Amino acid sequence: MTTPPRPQVGQSILSLSTPLPLIDEDRLAANIGRVQTYLDGHGLAFRPHIKTHKIPAIAKAQEAAGARGINCQKITEAEVFAEAGFEDILITFNILGPEKLDRLKALNDRIASLKVVADSASTVNGLSGRFAGGKPLTVLVECDTGAGRCGVQDPQAAAALAQTIAASDGLVFGGLMTYPKAHDEGSVDIFFSETIARLAALGISCPIVSNGGTPSLFSAHQVPSATEHRAGTYVYNDRAMARSGHCSLDDCAMQVLATVVARPTPDRAVLDAGSKALTSDLLGFSDYGMIPAYPDAVISGLSEEHGVVDLSRVTGPRPAIGDKVLIIPNHTCVVSNLFDIMTFHRDGVVTRVEDVAARGLVW
Amino acid sequence: MTTPPRPQVGQSILSLSTPLPLIDEDRLAANIGRVQTYLDGHGLAFRPHIKTHKIPAIAKAQEAAGARGINCQKITEAEVFAEAGFEDILITFNILGPEKLDRLKALNDRIASLKVVADSASTVNGLSGRFAGGKPLTVLVECDTGAGRCGVQDPQAAAALAQTIAASDGLVFGGLMTYPKAHDEGSVDIFFSETIARLAALGISCPIVSNGGTPSLFSAHQVPSATEHRAGTYVYNDRAMARSGHCSLDDCAMQVLATVVARPTPDRAVLDAGSKALTSDLLGFSDYGMIPAYPDAVISGLSEEHGVVDLSRVTGPRPAIGDKVLIIPNHTCVVSNLFDIMTFHRDGVVTRVEDVAARGLVW
Numbered sequence: 001m002t003t004p005p006r007p008q009v010g011q012s013i014l015s016l017s018t019p020l021p022l023i024d025e026d027r028l029a030a031n032i033g034r035v036q037t038y039l040d041g042h043g044l045a046f047r048p049h050i051k052t053h054k055i056p057a058i059a060k061a062q063e064a065a066g067a068r069g070i071n072c073q074k075i076t077e078a079e080v081f082a083e084a085g086f087e088d089i090l091i092t093f094n095i096l097g098p099e100k101l102d103r104l105k106a107l108n109d110r111i112a113s114l115k116v117v118a119d120s121a122s123t124v125n126g127l128s129g130r131f132a133g134g135k136p137l138t139v140l141v142e143c144d145t146g147a148g149r150c151g152v153q154d155p156q157a158a159a160a161l162a163q164t165i166a167a168s169d170g171l172v173f174g175g176l177m178t179y180p181k182a183h184d185e186g187s188v189d190i191f192f193s194e195t196i197a198r199l200a201a202l203g204i205s206c207p208i209v210s211n212g213g214t215p216s217l218f219s220a221h222q223v224p225s226a227t228e229h230r231a232g233t234y235v236y237n238d239r240a241m242a243r244s245g246h247c248s249l250d251d252c253a254m255q256v257l258a259t260v261v262a263r264p265t266p267d268r269a270v271l272d273a274g275s276k277a278l279t280s281d282l283l284g285f286s287d288y289g290m291i292p293a294y295p296d297a298v299i300s301g302l303s304e305e306h307g308v309v310d311l312s313r314v315t316g317p318r319p320a321i322g323d324k325v326l327i328i329p330n331h332t333c334v335v336s337n338l339f340d341i342m343t344f345h346r347d348g349v350v351t352r353v354e355d356v357a358a359r360g361l362v363w
Numbered sequence: 364m365t366t367p368p369r370p371q372v373g374q375s376i377l378s379l380s381t382p383l384p385l386i387d388e389d390r391l392a393a394n395i396g397r398v399q400t401y402l403d404g405h406g407l408a409f410r411p412h413i414k415t416h417k418i419p420a421i422a423k424a425q426e427a428a429g430a431r432g433i434n435c436q437k438i439t440e441a442e443v444f445a446e447a448g449f450e451d452i453l454i455t456f457n458i459l460g461p462e463k464l465d466r467l468k469a470l471n472d473r474i475a476s477l478k479v480v481a482d483s484a485s486t487v488n489g490l491s492g493r494f495a496g497g498k499p500l501t502v503l504v505e506c507d508t509g510a511g512r513c514g515v516q517d518p519q520a521a522a523a524l525a526q527t528i529a530a531s532d533g534l535v536f537g538g539l540m541t542y543p544k545a546h547d548e549g550s551v552d553i554f555f556s557e558t559i560a561r562l563a564a565l566g567i568s569c570p571i572v573s574n575g576g577t578p579s580l581f582s583a584h585q586v587p588s589a590t591e592h593r594a595g596t597y598v599y600n601d602r603a604m605a606r607s608g609h610c611s612l613d614d615c616a617m618q619v620l621a622t623v624v625a626r627p628t629p630d631r632a633v634l635d636a637g638s639k640a641l642t643s644d645l646l647g648f649s650d651y652g653m654i655p656a657y658p659d660a661v662i663s664g665l666s667e668e669h670g671v672v673d674l675s676r677v678t679g680p681r682p683a684i685g686d687k688v689l690i691i692p693n694h695t696c697v698v699s700n701l702f703d704i705m706t707f708h709r710d711g712v713v714t715r716v717e718d719v720a721a722r723g724l725v726w
Contacts, residue, residue: 018726074668096685097380097381151627272726281643305436321483363380
């Protein structure tokens, strides 16, 4: 099958065909360093979430900077990273069903330290049924500290599920995990601390206490009960992270290169980047990304392969047909998930092209 | 690299690991037949848009039903379908830039009938510069009949650009094309008719007059100036098409199979289908798909791998952890774009697995 030529090392990014997501090497390195330094300074272990990049080479850079272990969201992601040599993997997902349990067992037998989470006795029973009699699997209790997604609802339930895990054949209780509501460190610390106290009273130790998230990452030290922090988005950053206060727009390592393919009216430009390049993730914004070269331009609508840009507020020069523009996406993680390759550059010159190795593997 | 096992022919869909998009063969065949019969009855040629499925086998079924040629949105899509034997391809996109023009030229030399669109002299000049002296390329004028995306703004501009194309080395004027605003057939017909009249006065014939879109497809006969209709979404259908009146929810051939992985509270279920399976496309809805088995459940929020379901309005039995549910997505085309394989079934039994061959090829 014909595929487009891969960008070549040394090419100018402005010579590349579009749409194409790009990663600025210097911003990437700075993002990795800044977060690791902060967490090191507070004695928090750092476990990067690879869902953002899905590229083993990036995780190796995170590890080289000081990260301890990685975080995956799917079994296939963990398998790809195990294949690449990672031996300490936490999958922060309830794993259910015979096919996935078989894969999980094979993965547990393969690497030094595999850990998963559970938030119900149903999930724990399923894990125990598959792991009884073999190498035990480490299971953390997922706690809903306010985000309203998965997780047990209070410290009493967390301690009870920890007891269930500790009493289950084939399982080892590994600690607590939450994906928190951003900027709500107090709730996380109270939930964790109360659960740890309950567990201590039961004689159950809690080796890992895992907090997470990029939006309020630099407040992670306000959860003293945590032993580690997980974050994914920080590595590339995006418009939503800049809005959250985690970074500035100049820290956004991912930009999507697009071409102006039409100027139907003086106030309208159309880009060749639509929802199949930027996704429709709004994350609270009313438009679909921002264009640093035209800060007053508004990406007002996306169809699948077109982005419609409202130029009515642009007072200076406006882009012409054929011009290339860089877009900071609202949400970087979902853009990675759309492309099979990621192109890296330094000062606009391509440095490398990586396969997005853990993309598209269904589950 | 390890990849998940492909679903096997004969497997029950309920035994498949999730999340996984599924296509109901009978609904697919009925969708193909219903639209073809309608357009045949009105003497309109039908050119299906393959962006929805990106699978040559589906396009062959559309062709077998009576479709004449296919519609692509990207060069790589057209290349994949040319490789599969399709000889009449319309790419409804302004093609710009040397790399894409080279690929377009190679494709034009390869298949019997390649056609593209243009909405500016810039695009036309770029095409002419590359195609002069070789096999001519057929170019249609894209018209903005109200959708506010690409396209010349009025019949006068359309006729002028047609003249430019007709006078350009290496190019042949092929006709007119629009992606219209839905339920606004009158505007499309006026735009087309006035342009055709202007062209006739100039002695320029207009062989193809191409209207498009699924939402008001069954009103296509209200554009008598059109010679053909293009549509993609109709083949699978989705929640947005049901809302538009094009189909019923029972005509939605695509459903995404997901597993209930958590029941943190009585009113909350969490699915293993998030924005990396369903996308964040709302298309005017306030929730992220519907679950026919639980019509009062609301998929109220998505994170990347989780879908949060509000069960508060469900009065009957509620789903339990481990239950599998089928979801009708808001927008089917963008779901196809997330998965490398598509699984087909009849009455819940897998019939085949197709590669989503034209996915992920960057441009």
